[in-house]
Amino acid sequence: MKKIEAIIKPYKLDEVKEALVEVGIEGMTVSEVKGYGRQQGHSELYRGAEYVVEFIPKVKLEIVVSNDDYLHRAIDAIKSAAKTGKIGDGKIFVLPVEHVVRIRTDEEDEEAL
Amino acid sequence: MKKIEAIIKPYKLDEVKEALVEVGIEGMTVSEVKGYGRQQGHSELYRGAEYVVEFIPKVKLEIVVSNDDYLHRAIDAIKSAAKTGKIGDGKIFVLPVEHVVRIRTDEEDEEAL
Amino acid sequence: MKKIEAIIKPYKLDEVKEALVEVGIEGMTVSEVKGYGRQQGHSELYRGAEYVVEFIPKVKLEIVVSNDDYLHRAIDAIKSAAKTGKIGDGKIFVLPVEHVVRIRTDEEDEEAL
């Protein structure tokens, strides 16, 4: 089992979610994060002077998948839905998962997903 | 060393925390997330029409434990405290951890937990 | 490739970020979390009575690095910038990462970082 962590642009969330649902991913967890990277933050005004905001709002998606098939489908779905081609589109990280439990049913591992 | 990531219902946090403390877990990190899954979101009103909110508030617990004994105790504690039997109770994921540092003391790995 | 997850005191974020940038880390993702550990929360007032807040605001940094050299540089940078010596300075966790994609360019693994 693998865990996908994808950092994407916030306004892409809806499209990415739909792309994932389309390839059969039925569960995911989302959170609000701030990113630091090559993308330059926008400048803001403060009392008559401009300054640059360094941390940029991003959304982090966490999806645990049971096998490589789902893994690749999910990665492809995220890649195509989240891409704008402009700097700051984000990253996808894949981490190993050793064990999964569904709290409601006590189901484990592949069955819990 | 393992990392437990548990997605639970927000109002279960206090009970789960107490259950974890009882089995000897003394450190954890909590964050607010939104979940997408089988659980249907509630419907809300907007100017005279109903619509369904898809992402549901959840709490994510992160707990790094030093050995399998603690791992199982923690999983059991979470399972029993977070279960309501209704859809949306959430999931527990276990990931491998290779290294831990306690910033204050420079202690490492098991000692840092 | 490795992922560093560091839980630090919120007001240390700027210093830690600068320390990381200095050792060549150019990307990171930050989120707001609450921590439970040895550090006692502050006490607050509620209608003429004091009580203790158990969960303490912390910041979580996530940094994926391509090799052990960067890993150690990053850990050292975090350790020195985040340390105050007082309880609650936080922890650093290292997890394995199997795969990385840069969404914008489709670059993979080391090249995506």
Place this chain on the structure above:
Amino acid sequence: MPELSYALDTLFALFAMTLIIFMVPGFAMLEAGLVRSKNVAAVLTVNTMIYAVASMFFLLVGYSLAFGSWENDTMSKWAAFLFQMAFVGKTVNIMSGGVSERVRIVPLMLFTVVMAALIYPIAVNLTWGANFLKGTALDISAMHDLAGSTVIHSTGAWALLAAILIIGPRKGRYTPNGTIRVFPASNIPLVVLGAMLLWIGWFGFNGGSVGSISSKESADAVALTIMNTNTAGLAGAIVVALVEYIRYKKFDITMILNGALGGLVAVTAGADIFDIYTPILIGAIGGLIVVFGVPFFDKLRIDDPVGALSVHLLNGVWGTLAVGIFADVSFFAQLKGVLVIGIFAFISSYVVLYAINKFVVFRIDAESETEGLDINECGLESYPEFTRTI
């Protein structure tokens, strides 16, 4: 110049009425700030609907019941009505604030109808109005209650006490092992804004209750009333701040504001007849009453999220009795008024609440209470874009 004096008193009544209407957002913001963010819209809806429903039923039924007639020689009868109408919602506001975070809107509205059409008008009838008990043993018209320490504040708060007894505390507030769980106020600026709007509204409430400004005496009485009202609020705030600082080396702003409100309630009965220093004492004691009243009710497991019992009930009683102590008014007449209105308000509210509760239960189901009233009663979230902390 009767015509100009008529016009001036009409303008005065409209001015006073307008200030009182600022108490509608005042109560709304205060309570919206004090409750948890999942119950904010419900509290706001309740406050809005109380104004709408209570005023409407006072117009249709209550006003005639209270005063017998709409006629008025000294000012426009419409202005006189508006001024009185501005009061009626307050009694229910006091009550609704104290049962917030667990009560459904529909039964609350049913009670609002009864309060505005019957209970409150009868209380007014006995004191400021037609007085259908005139000459009987229960005649309490000798009580001096300028602007309703008893008629408004206690009446609303007795209804609240009845409601809390029937509805019970918020879920999870009193744990089985005896500890009290804390539900901190979600938005402090709203609390402060609300309290300050209430404070300003009080100038209209008490000042306007003098009833006329067009003679030298009445102008002096109005100005003195407003001055004394304000002074008691100042004293209430200062005393609570001192007590809190001595105890905890900290200034709990929600308690300070409750102290100010306590002082304002306490001075409401006699602001027109005190000298300018007495309100300092009355307000200071009003503040102390709040400081000790709030934990007292908590100890009794009477769960009152906004402190309304201490602010409005204890201080309503204190303020009414204070007139009998510090002014040239019979203490006995004051006490009798407090008792008659208290017994009437508590019993009639209890009966009505109990009856409503049989048909449309006040208490929301446990799951909805956990999830929050906003989603379940109003179908929306108050701050949907802000992440809630854990």
Place this chain on the structure above:
Amino acid sequence: MPELSYALDTLFALFAMTLIIFMVPGFAMLEAGLVRSKNVAAVLTVNTMIYAVASMFFLLVGYSLAFGSWENDTMSKWAAFLFQMAFVGKTVNIMSGGVSERVRIVPLMLFTVVMAALIYPIAVNLTWGANFLKGTALDISAMHDLAGSTVIHSTGAWALLAAILIIGPRKGRYTPNGTIRVFPASNIPLVVLGAMLLWIGWFGFNGGSVGSISSKESADAVALTIMNTNTAGLAGAIVVALVEYIRYKKFDITMILNGALGGLVAVTAGADIFDIYTPILIGAIGGLIVVFGVPFFDKLRIDDPVGALSVHLLNGVWGTLAVGIFADVSFFAQLKGVLVIGIFAFISSYVVLYAINKFVVFRIDAESETEGLDINECGLESYPEFTRTI
């Protein structure tokens, strides 16, 4: 006592004007609460600048155009000006609210100049002012429009309709597959606060429009006007609450408040001449109009984030016609007024908006709209320290 009556009417006008100025924060808070948090500062800036720019150009140009002369015998001419000045920004507020979340500030300010210096003054000229069409076929001075159901509310809302037609809906609101995307209000307490400030401002708006309070008759008229104004607001709120509850078993507070505002708009034309029960009907229908108007415009893909077309346009028309139905006023005169002002306001606004749009496009670019107007138009975030939920 002409001197005292002059003084009293001056004070009355200043009082009424002050209440109307509370509508500036009223509109600002209402709209700031209704839009998404990324557009809050933009909406607040627009509201602030409308007050500044519209008032300034009304002072420099518009007032003379509307009334011909500054002279006044019955009250201070400065007070008379201030009272009228307090109105002008409202027409633009109504318009700006309905195009928020997608419109740039500069072109909106250009339109504000034209509205305050020309369009609105001409509408006033024809109705309450110098009437340069007196005696012509287009003379509409027989229309009874006490405080502007047509002159203010419809005028602003016709401009809004023109603007929406030119500017289009917010990005992503109407999806290609026909569904309507929901953008929930970001801050409900602000919505409630704003609506209540508007409500209070309405007392000054309508009451002050009687023009004098210094005789017995005028004092009665003022008080009756304020009473009727309030009653229609109550009725609007209650009816919407009932409808919503019957439909969904829930109380949508934003619709309830819009219902109250709809009732207030509707009663604005004739609050001085109705008996005290008619406003209940007028306000109730006003509320219903909002309940059905809002989804109606949405179905037409006319995207109006705050419901201003239903509140101000439909109810402005309804309220003006209602005078012809329920009061002793020619229905035809009312209809004629509605049509003349409507056609004038819509066409002139359309032309002006269209022309401005050629030079300084109203619509913000798509990327900035996604990111939010606050960062791109105001250079700051409204709640920079709060995490936005997903």
Place this chain on the structure above:
Amino acid sequence: MPELSYALDTLFALFAMTLIIFMVPGFAMLEAGLVRSKNVAAVLTVNTMIYAVASMFFLLVGYSLAFGSWENDTMSKWAAFLFQMAFVGKTVNIMSGGVSERVRIVPLMLFTVVMAALIYPIAVNLTWGANFLKGTALDISAMHDLAGSTVIHSTGAWALLAAILIIGPRKGRYTPNGTIRVFPASNIPLVVLGAMLLWIGWFGFNGGSVGSISSKESADAVALTIMNTNTAGLAGAIVVALVEYIRYKKFDITMILNGALGGLVAVTAGADIFDIYTPILIGAIGGLIVVFGVPFFDKLRIDDPVGALSVHLLNGVWGTLAVGIFADVSFFAQLKGVLVIGIFAFISSYVVLYAINKFVVFRIDAESETEGLDINECGLESYPEFTRTI
């Protein structure tokens, strides 16, 4: 009809006073919006307690010191007192805003006592009051300062300057390498609400300072004063908006509002004697002063989180001098007034602040400043349920 005129002037004073009291929530909301969310409750507590403490000590001590006697023939003496009492807290509000986010509450309250009981009353005594220096070389009663450009605004702001010199900037604001760190305002709607409440309060502040409305002349003077006051605010806002837009193509709403407030301060000295166009110029320059004043003080590392020095000090001086330029008043008298009050206010404040600071240090410890004043001074969080962003 002396009786009616007495009544009317009393009502007028009460009306004006009420508007000024709206400045209490006005300052509170403005400052609560401008500071970081961890310091919001502290700022709110300070504002509340300033009102309580300053008003109380003005009642007990200050008023007699300022005016010598409470007697009043033209209106109720209580109304006259209330109107003056409404001013006193403002001087401390001005000062407290500029040292927020780093100052403890207790020493601030001690200073409030001295300001309300001594410093401010002496400034009033010299200008509007008993004038104990009458006939001496320091007699400044020839200065025309209608509502306190110098007496209120400069006095408060000189105290602020003294306080900043003693207390120093907020931690981390000026970095060793010379850059200035930005602490953005945490809640823009509150900033706007607060500024607008202040604006409305200003009508009472300046209008009420005319002192009477019951004759034709005084009614005209009051209305003109309010009109001119408003106009200067409009001009200040517009000029700042233009400058900001030219520089950055963006509208920084916090600066626009500060520009409006700057214009309002500037016109405060002479609003009653200018023609209706002069305030445009005075307000416009007032706005420019803010635009250039704010970065100027920052360059000097004088850390003033709300811009109070530019708004109240620079514009207080400018406004007072402007009377000597644009009205038929001796420029020298104005300058002398500015200097005498300035020197007196700065030195007396500095000495008092310095002395208090020896016993109860103003500055909070560094760790508590980092953690936020809310937790450490008030024992609560202002928005405990909202996640703070990074």
